[in-house]
Amino acid sequence: MTRVSVIIPTYNRASTLVRAIDSALEQTIDDLEVVVVDDGSTDDTASVLAAYDEPRVRPVVHATNRGANVARNTGIDHARGEYVAFLDSDDEWHPAKLERQLAALEARSGDWVGAYCDTAYDLSGPSGGLRSAAAAVLARGDEEPTRNGDEELVGEILADNVQPGAGSTLLVRTDVAREVGGFDERLDRFQDPEFCLRVLEEGKLAYVDEKLVVREETGHPPADVVREADEQYLSMYADEVDRFEAAGYRIRATHRLLLAKRYFAEGRLLRGAWHVRNASVSPRHVPGVCWAVGTGIRRRPVAIVALAVTLFVATALGRYSIARRVLTE
Structure with a gap:
């Protein structure tokens, strides 16, 4: 049996897909496959996949776009590995990512069913560097959350103190991913922590305290x-x-x-x-x-300046009204 099935869902990301696939193929473990689920792309994704003369890369194609959660679940269905590891098509892995996670699990008992790691965002430019530096300094005053275990992790995840980021950081036993039913296809947001909460019902998650994933900042829905x-x-x-x-x-x-x-x-x-x-x-x-x-x-x-002016005028008129009442009493 293959050791790890890497699942990469993608939709119209031909420009970043190569980087994601290559970072999976460049892992320091050799016993892996890369299941790329093309979720109905209309860009050059098919050409990108056709260019890989690599038996470890296994494309699976959806005829129409069905959403990232469905694509991840398709990947789970096609996985041949003992473990599945998820990677978004605009992110990339450190070469030792899977090796470090497997080592963390091998050092523990069988009730540890998966492992996740820390991430770093690609915040380019001086503003991004300033933002990262400020966050690092201020974070030192925070109480360190629990990052390993099962029940004790549930509260941390719900409170957003711990973000397992299943979409690109999680490595989990394939049988467990299937047992919990994969990703909830009804959710458009919060699907990553929700999936991890169900995994925690089956066993414990280990934390690898290293930034082994580089993530792109993407847009947000309204x-x-x-x-x-x-x-x-x-x-x-x-x-x-x-x-x-x-x-x-x-x-x-x-x-x-x-x-x-x-x-x-x-x-x-x-x-x-x-x-x-x-x-x-x-x-x-x-x-x-x-x-x-x-x-x-x-x-x-413009809208915010108008709001500020409106609030200022309203406050000033309120104060004027109060003063006038006082003077006339």
């Missing part, structure tokens, strides 16, 4: 779409959310912060402020919040 998906995700785990919040986890407050940042980034500052008022904000979140606000201001400068 904030209202994220809000609806967030409500759906938390409602699926309502009992667990209540249980872990009773144990001290600030799950709903953390998700309010996630939504606040999306609204800030769209320039909808009042809606963002409404969500952030009961949010959980730690020092490590400050750079992200500031960045989101700055992005929103750059995106809608």
Whole structure:
């Protein structure tokens, strides 16, 4: 049996697909296959795949676009490996990624069913470097979350303290991925943590404390779409959310912060402020919040200036009205 099946779902990403596939083929373990699921691409993806004269690369093609979760599940169905490892087609792996994860599992008992690792974002340019440096300094004041185990990881994942990032970091036993039913095809967001929560019902996850995945920053759906998906995700785990919040986890407050940042980034500052008022904000979140606000201001400068002027005038008129009442009494 093949040791690892690497599953790469892709849709119209011919420009980045080669980098992803090559980073899988360049792993320091040889016993692997790369299952690339072309999810109905209309660009040059077919030509990119046809150029690989490599028996370890196995293309699977969807006639129409069916979504990333369906594509990952197709990959699980076609996997021949003992383990499956997921890689988004715009991300890339460190050459020793799979070797380090397999070593972490081999050092543990059989109830450890998978491993994940840390990631680094490709934040190019001076603004990206400044943002990363600020986040690193401020994160030192945070309490370190639990990153290994099963039950103890559930609360951390729900509270977004731990982000296993199943789409590009997770290595998990193939039989477990199939047993839990793969990725939930109803979800457009939060599918990665939701999949990991179901994996944790079958066994433990190990954490490799190294940045072995480089991820591209991608676009986000509209904030209202994220809000609806967030409500759906938390409602699926309502009992667990209540249980872990009773144990001290600030799950709903953390998700309010996630939504606040999306609204800030769209320039909808009042809606963002409404969500952030009961949010959980730690020092490590400050750079992200500031960045989101700055992005929103750059995106809608005229609307935000108009809002600021309106608020100033309303405040001034309110104060004038109060002063006038005092003087006439």
